Amino acid sequence: MAEAQNFIGVSAAIARLRRDIEDAARCDAKVLITGESGVGKEVAANLIHAGSARRSQRLVVVNCAAMAETLLETELFGHVKGSFTGAYRDRMGVLEIAHHGTVLLDEVGEMTPRMQGMLLRFLESGEVHRVGSDQPQRRVDVRVIAATNRVLADEIASGTFRGDLYYRLNIIPMFIPPLRERREDIPALLDQFIGTCSREYRVPPVRLSPTAQALLCEYEWPGNVRELKNVVERLVTRGQSRPIEAAELPEEIRRRAGAKPAHDHGPAAARREADVLFERVVHQGEDFWLVVHTPFMQRDLTRADLRALVARGLTETSGSYRQLVTLFNLPPSDYKRLLGFLRKYDCQMPLRQFRSAHMSVA
Ligand SMILES: Nc1ncnc2c1ncn2[C@@H]1O[C@H](COP(=O)(O)OP(=O)(O)OP(=O)(O)O)[C@@H](O)[C@H]1O
Ligand SMILES: [Mg+2]
CATH class of the missing domain: 3.40.50.300 (P-loop containing nucleotide triphosphate hydrolases)
Structure with missing residues (x-):
């Protein structure tokens, strides 16, 4: 590594x-x-x-x-x-x-x-x-x-x-x-990740305006270094040559609301995350394995997020995993792999709830 x-x-x-x-x-x-x-x-x-x-x-x-x-x-x-x-x-x-x-x-x-x-x-x-x-x-x-x-x-x-x-x-x-208790590490981490990410994506390293840099140093970083790395990655992939301004930073950082404890990831948060994933995979045709599987394995998505996504999909397919494969824009040959993945991480949902929900609507 x-x-x-x-x-x-x-x-x-x-x-x-x-x-x-x-x-x-x-x-x-x-x-x-x-x-x-x-x-x-x-x-x-x-x-x-x-x-x-x-x-x-x-x-x-x-x-x-x-x-x-x-x-x-x-x-x-x-x-x-x-x-x-x-x-x-x-x-x-x-x-x-x-x-x-x-x-x-x-x-x-x-x-x-x-x-x-x-x-x-x-x-x-x-x-x-x-x-x-x-x-x-x-x-x-x-x-x-x-x-x-x-x-x-x-x-x-x-x-x-x-x-x-x-x-x-x-x-x-x-x-x-936690990172908020050692803020002096933030500039070094920003530098490091800007360097590694821009090499990885083969783009010129982004630059930060002084106010943008200051906001990044003041933010609470409830997700600690992982969150910081993700933010840098998003900024780098824009491939923008002029310095990033404060207004271009993610909303939570601009608001400086922070202060949310890292463990505050309840069912509501999982549903929001699942809605975003659903949109990307189902409507924008992004690759399930890249958008969901990879971040899950890297722990950027929790099991609650994955379960919420599967639950949302199964609601649409009335509990059919075969149709879920199609809904997620996967080839039918991925059926086994998808089920294996969900089973391994205990994210396979009991089907009854989706079937009966559908019947009561019908
Ligand atoms: N001091 C550091 N220097 C370089 N990279 C770091 C540093 N701390 C964390 N990272 C990076 O931040 C991300 C999260 O780190 P890591 O996976 O070790 O966190 P963790 O404490 O194990 O989190 P979790 O409890 O969620 O498993 C990784 O991409 C890691 O490379
Ligand atoms: Mg870990």
């Missing part, structure tokens, strides 16, 4: 973090990286791995929030042929795949109590038991890095996260502060 090369920032917090990353790379201890969404937790994990003795082996990232529990279990531990419907062959889990390497357990705070128990058992024994296997357990050598945007102390207090697991994971704690 190119960005793993540099953790951009000039603030004291980032300087400290760079030292912590170097220290963590020198040993094998478990690391728990915390911080709001989009602050750079995955970048930090990449840097730790890339600086460690394990760098020639793999870093495997598992997003614990994106999968249903049973899927996460087989993803981590693997399974043997016939252990459940659809298990046509033996499959290695991530913990085995990453043998001698590193596993990043992303969004570890979202694990169910049962999965937390299984993870704890693995951390204590270093042994992997494939689902459905009666073979002896396999010992693996992996370094575990965990990340979460939840405040695990609160989760422990409310009983949703196990204290014993927390103490196992939190050997080297690393907290990445």
Whole structure:
């Protein structure tokens, strides 16, 4: 990953973090990286791995929030042929795949109590038991890095996260502060992303007027560095040669309303996002895989957004996934791929609600 090369920032917090990353790379201890969404937790994990003795082996990232529990279990531990419907062959889990390497357990705070128990058992024994296997357990050598945007102390207090697991994971704690608490990093990040984005899109680097630059530095950035990067990308793709003026910045930045916490992404926000996606995919014929799948995999779209989009589509097709493929301007041959994708990330909707809704209208 190119960005793993540099953790951009000039603030004291980032300087400290760079030292912590170097220290963590020198040993094998478990690391728990915390911080709001989009602050750079995955970048930090990449840097730790890339600086460690394990760098020639793999870093495997598992997003614990994106999968249903049973899927996460087989993803981590693997399974043997016939252990459940659809298990046509033996499959290695991530913990085995990453043998001698590193596993990043992303969004570890979202694990169910049962999965937390299984993870704890693995951390204590270093042994992997494939689902459905009666073979002896396999010992693996992996370094575990965990990340979460939840405040695990609160989760422990409310009983949703196990204290014993927390103490196992939190050997080297690393907290990445939100961007609004280290605004001195903003100019460096703007520079960096303007450079990388314009190279990527082969356009001359955009320039910012002093007021535009000032507004970008004052904004709250509820989505942190990820949001900043997305804004830069939008500005760069305009390919404009004169400097960007304040009036040309996205509305939320002009308003300086900011202050919206990163986690404020309720059902209403998901529906708005879904409406925009629906318009782009259905009416403007933009490619579903580019506009929806890619951002979802990069976490720029949440599962709630994707579910809202699918729900909106199924309402139109009265619950038919075949017709959904057509509605989303996909070739019929993409049917399996679409369903597989939605199923994997638990975004396949029960059809009944759409069918009965349609009938009651009819
Ligand atoms: N200090 C940084 N230097 C360069 N790029 C950064 C930095 N911090 C974040 N980024 C970029 O911002 C985006 C979001 O970062 P990342 O995916 O690491 O966030 P995260 O904390 O893991 O978020 P989430 O909790 O949503 O998973 C990525 O594109 C990443 O490359
Ligand atoms: Mg992440």
